[in-house]
Amino acid sequence: MDNQLLFARQQADRVRFAGDIPSEAEIDNAGQVGLVRRASYEGAIEISPLLTPELYKRVFSACERLHVPADLVSPFIYSSPEIQGECYAGGQGCIVRFSSGLVDLLDEDEFEFVVGHELGHFLLAHHAVNAQTTRGSFEYFRRRRAQEISCDRIGFLACPSLDAALRALMKTLSGLTSRHLRFDVLAFIAQLRKSEGASGHGLEVTHPSVLLRAKAILWFSLCDFGGLASDLSNSFDNLRLVDERVERDLARFVDGAMREQIARLKEDLLLWMTANEIVQLGVFSADVQSRMRRRFEDELVDKLKSFLSSLSKASAEKEVFQKMLAVRSELESIIPDRIVETISTLNEEVRGILQRESD
Numbered sequence: 514m515d516n517q518l519l520f521a522r523q524q525a526d527r528v529r530f531a532g533d534i535p536s537e538a539e540i541d542n543a544g545q546v547g548l549v550r551r552a553s554y555e556g557a558i559e560i561s562p563l564l565t566p567e568l569y570k571r572v573f574s575a576c577e578r579l580h581v582p583a584d585l586v587s588p589f590i591y592s593s594p595e596i597q598g599e600c601y602a603g604g605q606g607c608i609v610r611f612s613s614g615l616v617d618l619l620d621e622d623e624f625e626f627v628v629g630h631e632l633g634h635f636l637l638a639h640h641a642v643n644a645q646t647t648r649g650s651f652e653y654f655r656r657r658r659a660q661e662i663s664c665d666r667i668g669f670l671a672c673p674s675l676d677a678a679l680r681a682l683m684k685t686l687s688g689l690t691s692r693h694l695r696f697d698v699l700a701f702i703a704q705l706r707k708s709e710g711a712s713g714h715g716l717e718v719t720h721p722s723v724l725l726r727a728k729a730i731l732w733f734s735l736c737d738f739g740g741l742a743s744d745l746s747n748s749f750d751n752l753r754l755v756d757e758r759v760e761r762d763l764a765r766f767v768d769g770a771m772r773e774q775i776a777r778l779k780e781d782l783l784l785w786m787t788a789n790e791i792v793q794l795g796v797f798s799a800d801v802q803s804r805m806r807r808r809f810e811d812e813l814v815d816k817l818k819s820f821l822s823s824l825s826k827a828s829a830e831k832e833v834f835q836k837m838l839a840v841r842s843e844l845e846s847i848i849p850d851r852i853v854e855t856i857s858t859l860n861e862e863v864r865g866i867l868q869r870e871s872d
């Protein structure tokens with residue numbers, strides 16, 4: 514890999530949001546990128562010194578701030594009233610595309626924020642993560658939302674000021690230009706409180722709410738990074754705290770209910786996996802019972818005990834197996850890409866409860 518690009522990637526990685534888990538895999542996306550490039554030359558305008566000199570300058574300075582070699586980036590503007598930016602990464606380079614609606618709405622400083630945001634997807638290789646996650650699953654949406662938080666940080670580092678970053682977000686949320694919009698950040702963020710508890714809010718969206726993103730950028734800005742290559746260990750300590758706060762906000766406003774459900778299902782699955790082993794052994798010994806009581810509520814263990822004693826061995830085997838299967842498939846529908854590792858962790862726990870050596 515180009516040395517400068519490698520450096521840019523390492524720097525971007527340092528501010529990656531903790532919830533945005535990187536992928537080890539390399540995905541060869543060159544074919545798709547080639548198609549998008551051809552389609553863009555035909556149906557869009559390339560940002561260039563001759564056609565769009567001011568925008569070209571801004572793309573260039575965003576690249577510079579992020580240490581990205583500008584010749585690896587192909588920027589385009591396409592005609593659409595929608596407010597949209599996108600990034601296609603493949604091989605060594607990327608294509609970033611912006612709708613005319615977005616570009617018209619933003620001042621140049623704010624445009625640098627959105628350029629930086631899209632370059633963030635390229636630097637953090639999000640296309641590789643997304644290609645390996647089951648589309649449409651809870652995990653997929655959760656990851657996509659975490660990626661947006663990372664990319665907003667990169668966008669912030671690519672643009673001249675916090676104000677520009679926040680203004681860009683306010684404008685994209687409202688669709689309003691500076692003519693009608695007052696940039697009162699606190700009033701803007703205060704709106705977030707009113708969205709709490711909206712039913713099923715946002716579970717199947719790829720982006721966290723703009724308000725939540727604004728708050729996350731504000732916190733990030735307080736970490737005081739002097740630029741991507743700065744070396745302030747204090748900033749990194751602060752960054753971990755910011756990550757925790759953002760996680761809390763995401764849980765509170767977006768996916769808290771689903772996270773709780775996953776935790777509940779894991780508990781259920783552990784119980785039925787343990788019960789399954791007990792049924793196989795044909796005996797629910799006092800030792801195993803007392804170890805179960807350390808792990809589960811007493812009431813639950815009592816219930817299991819009377820449930821098992823009410824059945825013959827054959828029907829206990831069948832009933833327990835069916836319950837285990839039902840919980841497993843419910844969990845799998847939510848976290849398809851993590852089910853195997855989850856079950857192997859639970860298996861370890863079951864072994865601990867039964868005190869059996871690993872088999």
Ligand SMILES: [Zn+2]
Nearest residue numbers: 630634661664
């Ligand atoms: Zn994005």
